[in-house]
Amino acid sequence: MEFELNFFYWLLSFIPIVSVLTLIMALRWSGGKAGAFSWFIAAAIGYIFFGANLKLLAVASLKGLWTTIFILYIIWGAMALYNIVNKINGFEVIAQTFTGLTGDSKVLQLLVISWGFVSLLQGVAGFGTPVAVAAPLLVGLGFSPVIATSSALLGRAWAVTFGSLGSSYAALLKMTNLDPGGLALWSSIFLTIVCIVTGFSISYLYNGKEGFKKGAPASLAISLSMGITLIITANFILPYIATLVAGLVGMGVGTLVLPKTRWYKSNSVENLKTKDSMSFHTAFTPYYTLLILAFGIYLTPLKSMLSKFQIGLSFPRTETVMGVVNESTSSYSPISVLTTPGTLVFLSVVISIIFFTKKGLWKKHYGREVIGSLIKQAIPSTVTVMTMSMMAVIMMETGMTSFLAKGTAEIASNIFPAVSPFIGILGSFMTGSNTSSNIVFAAFQKNVAVFLGINSLIIASLQTTGGAIGTIISPMNVALGTGVTKIVGREGEIIKKTIIYVIIMGLSVGIPALFLIYYLGI
Amino acid sequence: MKNNIFDIIEIFKEKDKNRGLLWSVIITWINFPFLYWGVSSNNPSVISLGLIIATIGTGFTLYFG
Numbered sequence: 001m002e003f004e005l006n007f008f009y010w011l012l013s014f015i016p017i018v019s020v021l022t023l024i025m026a027l028r029w030s031g032g033k034a035g036a037f038s039w040f041i042a043a044a045i046g047y048i049f050f051g052a053n054l055k056l057l058a059v060a061s062l063k064g065l066w067t068t069i070f071i072l073y074i075i076w077g078a079m080a081l082y083n084i085v086n087k088i089n090g091f092e093v094i095a096q097t098f099t100g101l102t103g104d105s106k107v108l109q110l111l112v113i114s115w116g117f118v119s120l121l122q123g124v125a126g127f128g129t130p131v132a133v134a135a136p137l138l139v140g141l142g143f144s145p146v147i148a149t150s151s152a153l154l155g156r157a158w159a160v161t162f163g164s165l166g167s168s169y170a171a172l173l174k175m176t177n178l179d180p181g182g183l184a185l186w187s188s189i190f191l192t193i194v195c196i197v198t199g200f201s202i203s204y205l206y207n208g209k210e211g212f213k214k215g216a217p218a219s220l221a222i223s224l225s226m227g228i229t230l231i232i233t234a235n236f237i238l239p240y241i242a243t244l245v246a247g248l249v250g251m252g253v254g255t256l257v258l259p260k261t262r263w264y265k266s267n268s269v270e271n272l273k274t275k276d277s278m279s280f281h282t283a284f285t286p287y288y289t290l291l292i293l294a295f296g297i298y299l300t301p302l303k304s305m306l307s308k309f310q311i312g313l314s315f316p317r318t319e320t321v322m323g324v325v326n327e328s329t330s331s332y333s334p335i336s337v338l339t340t341p342g343t344l345v346f347l348s349v350v351i352s353i354i355f356f357t358k359k360g361l362w363k364k365h366y367g368r369e370v371i372g373s374l375i376k377q378a379i380p381s382t383v384t385v386m387t388m389s390m391m392a393v394i395m396m397e398t399g400m401t402s403f404l405a406k407g408t409a410e411i412a413s414n415i416f417p418a419v420s421p422f423i424g425i426l427g428s429f430m431t432g433s434n435t436s437s438n439i440v441f442a443a444f445q446k447n448v449a450v451f452l453g454i455n456s457l458i459i460a461s462l463q464t465t466g467g468a469i470g471t472i473i474s475p476m477n478v479a480l481g482t483g484v485t486k487i488v489g490r491e492g493e494i495i496k497k498t499i500i501y502v503i504i505m506g507l508s509v510g511i512p513a514l515f516l517i518y519y520l521g522i
Numbered sequence: 523m524k525n526n527i528f529d530i531i532e533i534f535k536e537k538d539k540n541r542g543l544l545w546s547v548i549i550t551w552i553n554f555p556f557l558y559w560g561v562s563s564n565n566p567s568v569i570s571l572g573l574i575i576a577t578i579g580t581g582f583t584l585y586f587g
Contacts, residue, residue, distance in 0.1 A: 033587030036580045058569045379543045
């Protein structure tokens with residue numbers, strides 16, 4: 001009887017997640033709309049079946065919203081920075097420079113644009129921008145639209161978690177409350193494995209065994225340089241800029257080093273000067289500024305001085321009729337206002353606008369136009385993050401996440417580390433976003449790890465790695481790719497071509513994690 | 523983005539997705555301090571009203587999203 005009761009509650013706990021899945025996948029609702037509906041469903045189930053009162057639902061929703069401030073601050077800042085560079089046609093100059101530098105090796109050109117350049121763009125903007133910018137560029141360089149779209153989707157995945165100035169990583173932190181250092185360590189290691197698989201996957205996708213062979217030296221050199229940079233930056237400098245720095249290093253290796261090696265030697269290598277009136281360095285100034293600010297604050301005593309100023313809200317104790325207790329807190333999820341990544345990004349925005357105005361590149365009316373496009377671009381993801389976060393915290397505070405985790409721990413106890421990345425993949429497949437996947441599944445995955453008594457840092461890191469991988473085959477991202485390369489209707493072909501790499505990437509992190517946890521006892 | 527983001531009638535008439543969603547975000551954040559005051563002071567009427575406003579914000583998202 002008790003099992004039946006538990007099984008019933010386990011199924012009930014699944015309903016908000018199934019609701020998000022069904023509404024997005026079957027009814028093609030937007031993330032925000034599905035999140036809003038599922039928040040309502042989670043609240044109703046919590047109230048009717050889990051014995052939550054209105055106060056608990058209100059507190060959980062407020063906590064969910066408060067958690068998003070940190071994430072939204074980064075998202076809006078990253079989008080503002082992207083729009084400023086885009087407004088002065090900076091990305092045309094950046095792309096033109098990198099294309100000129102790769103010479104005439106097609107496989108190197110494909111790897112540099114669809115992987116290095118896409119990673120760099122993911123580091124600074126994300127939210128579909130890398131695919132939207134790189135895929136048409138590749139088509140313009142003579143690649144087929146299917147190859148261009150598939151490669152850009154593959155090349156972007158490994159960079160997502162620490163990309164967009166770390167918004168997915170921020171969501172992972174906020175949803176799990178685990179040690180930031182441990183999460184950065186394991187996530188960067190697993191993402192480096194995915195990065196290594198990525199280069200070879202793109203080369204094979206381009207031209208089978210021949211492409212694999214020709215692309216092997218570049219795949220190895222770029223993946224190792226980006227992976228090592230990611231691990232160093234995420235663990236010793238600042239996780240929020242890890243993809244940005246790794247992407248820069250990858251581009252440097254792909255454009256300045258590899259074209260001079262015997263595998264890719266070319267006679268048509270150009271300098272860092274473009275035909276445009278603006279230099280590469282001018283176009284890249286906002287990101288140089290961000291890097292200088294990040295290094296200046298995070299690697300100096302300034303960080304400890306400025307981090308003292310924190311804002312956190314106090315929340316009262318809540319309890320369900322079933323006895324799930326959420327203790328009161330005096331400072332829930334505090335934000336260090338002066339050192340939070342969002343502040344650094346917005347500071348870079350202001351400095352960049354002053355710089356571009358002095359250079360005569362920034363016109364008065366640009367400000368208004370940038371705000372207009374920023375609202376248009378950032379509002380849908382803002383609503384998605386807000387509603388899904390409220391839903392996820394309601395699930396946590398009513399005990400649904402624990403029920404789900406307990407049941408899953410019983411079913412998949414011995415192989416859970418290998419299953420874990422695929423849960424992350426499922427999350428981003430259905431929501432189109434690593435951040436949303438982390439908001440929906442990170443707490444659940446951590447709880448399963450706790451019930452199984454295994455390393456929750458590794459499991460949470462597998463969640464975000466899977467969340468990053470799943471963006472490759474997410475129908476929303478694929479549709480964006482087919483839209484910009486003008487092959488709308490061929491989404492199935494792209495998913496068919498890339499799904500095998502998604503499975504390989506999932507296994508490439510899941511199996512080592514299984515070994516680490518159960519054989520090495522880490 | 524049109525100039526007058528506050529023209530609710532026009533937003534509904536045109537079913538303007540961007541401005542509608544912007545409104546759902548505005549309603550949610552205006553409601554935040556109100557609902558927070560409700561839970562901090564343990565006032566059931568304010569909590570109920572705050573949750574009703576939150577549901578209206580959700581309605582905006584469902585309609586325009």
